[in-house]
Amino acid sequence: MRFDVVSIFPEYLAPLDLSLIGKARTEGLLELKVHDLRGYTQDRHRTVDDTPYGGGAGMVMKPEPWAQALTDIAVASPTSDGVKPTLIVPSPAGEVFTQALAYELAETEHLVFACGRYEGIDERVLEWAAEDYIVRPVSLGDYVLNGGEVAVLAMVEAIGRLVPGVVGNPESLIEESHSDGLLEYPVYTKPSSWREREVPDVLLSGNHGKIAKFRKELQLRRTAERRPDLIAALDVSNVSKADKNI
Numbered sequence: 001m002r003f004d005v006v007s008i009f010p011e012y013l014a015p016l017d018l019s020l021i022g023k024a025r026t027e028g029l030l031e032l033k034v035h036d037l038r039g040y041t042q043d044r045h046r047t048v049d050d051t052p053y054g055g056g057a058g059m060v061m062k063p064e065p066w067a068q069a070l071t072d073i074a075v076a077s078p079t080s081d082g083v084k085p086t087l088i089v090p091s092p093a094g095e096v097f098t099q100a101l102a103y104e105l106a107e108t109e110h111l112v113f114a115c116g117r118y119e120g121i122d123e124r125v126l127e128w129a130a131e132d133y134i135v136r137p138v139s140l141g142d143y144v145l146n147g148g149e150v151a152v153l154a155m156v157e158a159i160g161r162l163v164p165g166v167v168g169n170p171e172s173l174i175e176e177s178h179s180d181g182l183l184e185y186p187v188y189t190k191p192s193s194w195r196e197r198e199v200p201d202v203l204l205s206g207n208h209g210k211i212a213k214f215r216k217e218l219q220l221r222r223t224a225e226r227r228p229d230l231i232a233a234l235d236v237s238n239v240s241k242a243d244k245n246i
């Protein structure tokens with residue numbers, strides 16, 4: 001799987017050299033290249049923004065540097081299956097990024113991320129890019145950042161960790177939050193007694209059936225308390241009606 005990221009702050013993406021994603025890149029499980037948008041400007045001031053048509057505060061990112069960068073990236077890495085690469089454009093006005101979308105995108109051969117800044121990217125870039133890309137504006141959540149880089153850090157980590165071999169023990173992907181539509185259960189480790197707080201006895205029992213039941217009940221309770229919206233969306237085939245009333 002290949003990731004390309006375009007930004008005027010390439011150093012913002014440096015954390016992707018670290019930890020699991022960095023190790024996966026070293027091992028060749030993932031390819032990731034960060035591109036400085038200013039490398040695609042033509043003027044000596046390396047201009048990437050200008051005033052908005054129609055007025056309004058702030059500046060808008062000029063279209064031409066984006067077209068040059070996105071053309072370069074698509075030509076440099078043609079997909080083996082002839083499917084257009086996917087262009088993810090972080091935006092508060094995009095579809096919300098979810099674990100389901102992370103799984104979907106983890107199946108994509110080539111993901112390109114366009115990190116906007118200022119008031120955003122000239123809309124014509126997204127229209128133009130649709131000739132050679134599957135264009136998807138994506139929101140990290142209903143809050144406003146100053147640019148797309150933070151969203152890309154989160155998405156590359158969430159997607160990259162799903163690529164086979166990146167996470168050492170694939171079983172750890174099974175029982176995490178949102179993998180089954182529920183929030184994850186609480187976890188504990190040694191010592192069993194800590195500052196007069198005890199680990200739940202059932203977890204020390206060795207009875208795997210009881211432990212699984214206990215954990216599922218805690219997932220349901222935690223989800224009902226913190227994310228009632230997820231309870232409504234639950235696929236009832238994996239939860240009995242009685243469980244949903246916890």
Ligand SMILES: Nc1cc(-c2ccc3cc[nH]c3c2)n[nH]1
Pocket residue numbers: 090091092115116117118119120138139140141142143144145146147148151
């Ligand atoms: N979920 C979310 C995305 C953003 C975002 C994404 C790109 C730009 C460019 C300028 N401001 C931006 C904000 N804020 N919140």
